[in-house]
Amino acid sequence: MFRSPATCQKAASAVKKAVAPQTTRNLATVSHVNSATRNHKVVVVGGGSAGLSVSHQLLRSGKFKQDDIAVVDPAEWHHYQPGWTLVGGGLKKKEEFRKPLKGLIDPKLKFYNDKVGTFSPEENYLTLGNGDKISYTELIVAPGINVDVSSIKGLPEALADPHAPVATIYRYEWCDKAASTIKAFKKGQALFTQPVGIVKCAGAPQKVMWLAWDQWRLSGLYKPNNPSSPINITFATGLPAMFGVPKYSKILDGLRQERGIEGLFQHDLVSIDGNTATFARPDGRESVTRKFDMLHCTPKMGPHAFVKNSPLGDAAGYVDVDPATFRHKKYANVWSIGDAAALPTSKTAAAITAQSPIVVSNVIRMIEGQTHPEQEYDGYTSCPLTTGDKQVLLAEFKYGGIPKETFNGMFGIDQGVPRRAFYHLKKDFFPWVYDRYMVKGKWGGPKGWIK
Ligand code: FAD
Ligand code: UQ1
Numbered sequence: 001m002f003r004s005p006a007t008c009q010k011a012a013s014a015v016k017k018a019v020a021p022q023t024t025r026n027l028a029t030v031s032h033v034n035s036a037t038r039n040h041k042v043v044v045v046g047g048g049s050a051g052l053s054v055s056h057q058l059l060r061s062g063k064f065k066q067d068d069i070a071v072v073d074p075a076e077w078h079h080y081q082p083g084w085t086l087v088g089g090g091l092k093k094k095e096e097f098r099k100p101l102k103g104l105i106d107p108k109l110k111f112y113n114d115k116v117g118t119f120s121p122e123e124n125y126l127t128l129g130n131g132d133k134i135s136y137t138e139l140i141v142a143p144g145i146n147v148d149v150s151s152i153k154g155l156p157e158a159l160a161d162p163h164a165p166v167a168t169i170y171r172y173e174w175c176d177k178a179a180s181t182i183k184a185f186k187k188g189q190a191l192f193t194q195p196v197g198i199v200k201c202a203g204a205p206q207k208v209m210w211l212a213w214d215q216w217r218l219s220g221l222y223k224p225n226n227p228s229s230p231i232n233i234t235f236a237t238g239l240p241a242m243f244g245v246p247k248y249s250k251i252l253d254g255l256r257q258e259r260g261i262e263g264l265f266q267h268d269l270v271s272i273d274g275n276t277a278t279f280a281r282p283d284g285r286e287s288v289t290r291k292f293d294m295l296h297c298t299p300k301m302g303p304h305a306f307v308k309n310s311p312l313g314d315a316a317g318y319v320d321v322d323p324a325t326f327r328h329k330k331y332a333n334v335w336s337i338g339d340a341a342a343l344p345t346s347k348t349a350a351a352i353t354a355q356s357p358i359v360v361s362n363v364i365r366m367i368e369g370q371t372h373p374e375q376e377y378d379g380y381t382s383c384p385l386t387t388g389d390k391q392v393l394l395a396e397f398k399y400g401g402i403p404k405e406t407f408n409g410m411f412g413i414d415q416g417v418p419r420r421a422f423y424h425l426k427k428d429f430f431p432w433v434y435d436r437y438m439v440k441g442k443w444g445g446p447k448g449w450i451k
Contacts, residue, residue, distance in 0.1 A: 027420055028426040033217050034293070040068060040136050041068040042137065043126065043134055043139050043140070044058075044140045045116050045132065045139070045141040046072070046141070046338070047104070048078070048142065048338065049438070050142035050338030051073065052078065052104060052439040053353070053356040053443075054337065054359060055106075058439025061364060063367070063368075069108075071110070072115075073101060073214075074115035076098065077136040078099050078100070078104050079097060080097040080197075082099065082348075082426075082431075083431055084175040086181055086427060087178070088175050089207075089208060089210070089212070089214075090182065090211070091175075092427075098172065106440075112128060112134065114128040114132075115128065116129075116143070116306060119306075121330075123329075136333075138333050138334075138367060140336065140363065141305075141307070145200065145306075145339040147200075148293035148301060151182070151299050152272065152300070153270065154302070155297060161402075162354075165184075168296065170298055182208075182294070185231065187231060187293070188231065188292075189292050190231055190232065190292070190293065190294045192296045193297050193298055194236075194238060194267055195300045196238030198347065199239070200346050201244060201296055202243070202244060206243075206252065213259060214389060216231050222260075229371035233260075233262065234290070236264035236269065236290070237263075240265050251417075261355075266283075268280045269297065276292055278287050302316075303318050303340060311331075318341060319341050321336045323379070323399070324378075325375070326377065335359050335362070337352060338355070343355075345381045345399055348382060349381060350436070353443060353447075354378075354447075357447075378398045380397075383395040383396075384430070385416040391420055391422070392422035392423040392425065392426045393419075393422070394407070396446070398417060
């Protein structure tokens with residue numbers, strides 16, 4: 001049972017002082033917030049994959065009443081972003097993967113359809129874009145990351161030009177342009193890029209390439225290792241390998257070679273000018289230019305400025321949390337999961353299926369007067385790699401890039417082998433279970449449905 005908000009806040013503050021002595025708490029500052037509805041036990045920043053999962057899992061615990069939990073998000077639409085790869089590959093329509101955000105939020109949650117402007121973690125409140133202050137006992141920060149199209153010179157203009165054969169599945173606006181560009185492409189050099197640095201779902205830049213490869217080879221436009229092939233394909237990545245986990249990287253590189261796709265490693269796209277792409281090289285090496293006739297580009301990504309410039313960000317701007325418990329390293333009543341969190345694992349919705357129940361359990365413990373989080377995260381994440389030919393390699397791994405394969409554990413199936421069953425998981429099952437269960441707080445990923 002919960003105590004009254006005032007008692008609860010005092011108790012929570014006392015225990016938090018004990019565990020985070022460097023944090024100055026001043027609940028007097030909170031009390032000047034004049035509206036009771038602007039005072040919540042838990043405030044969740046972001047109504048994306050993480051924010052919706054967590055806020056509904058908290059609600060479903062039965063421990064919260066009307067407006068105890070608030071969600072803050074300025075968006076009109078909620079997107080199932082993993083679907084954008086399927087759109088780029090010509091398998092689905094983009095409208096299938098968005099829904100009005102308001103309609104996904106349980107009426108028992110208080111929804112502020114506004115952006116967070118600033119955080120004041122010393123004083124347990126944040127401000128909205130309209131200047132209102134929202135105070136909290138526990139704060140969960142999950143606003144995702146920014147896909148920075150302007151990180152590549154010339155890209156915004158090329159994306160906006162309907163005649164330029166340049167697209168990206170990384171933004172709703174352009175994922176259907178990726179599909180039409182791939183479909184219309186009949187001859188010449190196709191270039192697919194991946195930048196240095198953190199991106200969401202690190203496999204997606206090559207997933208769309210494999211789907212394009214599949215279309216072109218089926219229509220006879222791509223012939224591997226054949227000089228008469230109308231289309232040639234290059235994968236240019238800022239990274240030194242096809243994928244961050246050695247087991248899967250080796251298999252994917254084998255596919256690349258077998259299929260005659262050129263690999264340019266440690267090539268980081270920095271600008272495009274007409275049909276010329278320029279790549280930065282590491283260790284002071286000369287930049288490289290390449291001509292292309294079609295480009296699928298993955299922009300650089302990074303933390304939102306309002307997180308980066310706040311007291312919550314680490315040196316790189318991600319929310320500075322303990323990678324096992326999700327508790328902020330400085331502010332004991334601040335938590336973060338999802339893309340915005342400084343977690344050394346691949347940023348995916350699959351990872352959020354494992355993170356959400358843990359942060360929910362830890363936050364509830366704090367609200368109930370415990371001092372230490374109990375549950376710990378092992379870094380689980382997954383990347384279902386569409387490899388073409390209606391197959392998917394279901395990469396699943398934990399911290400350290402160590403494979404943690406659900407179906408290998410259950411049935412002894414090696415998930416490094418691309419399979420048709422995994423293709424249907426990716427194309428049909430995951431979108432369905434996300435929509436019906438995950439955003440409602442009822443899906444625990446590899447652990448199945450949450451009771
Ligand atoms: P998001 O889902 O991005 O949500 C962030 C929310 O925060 C948004 O609603 C936004 O409006 C809100 N917000 C932003 N700024 C503010 C602010 N100032 N105040 C309040 N709210 C704010 N994952 C997989 O598991 N499998 C895949 O196959 C896969 N493929 C992908 C393919 C592509 C092309 C992309 C783009 C992503 C893919 N992902 C995949 C990754 C997955 O979509 C993300 O990891 C996941 O959506 C992250 O969830 P999140 O809640 O942290 O952020
Ligand atoms: C998952 O739960 C999920 O969410 C619905 C995905 O889509 C975004 C995934 O890609 C993956 C891999 C999972 C994990 C679930 C299982 C059963 C492996």
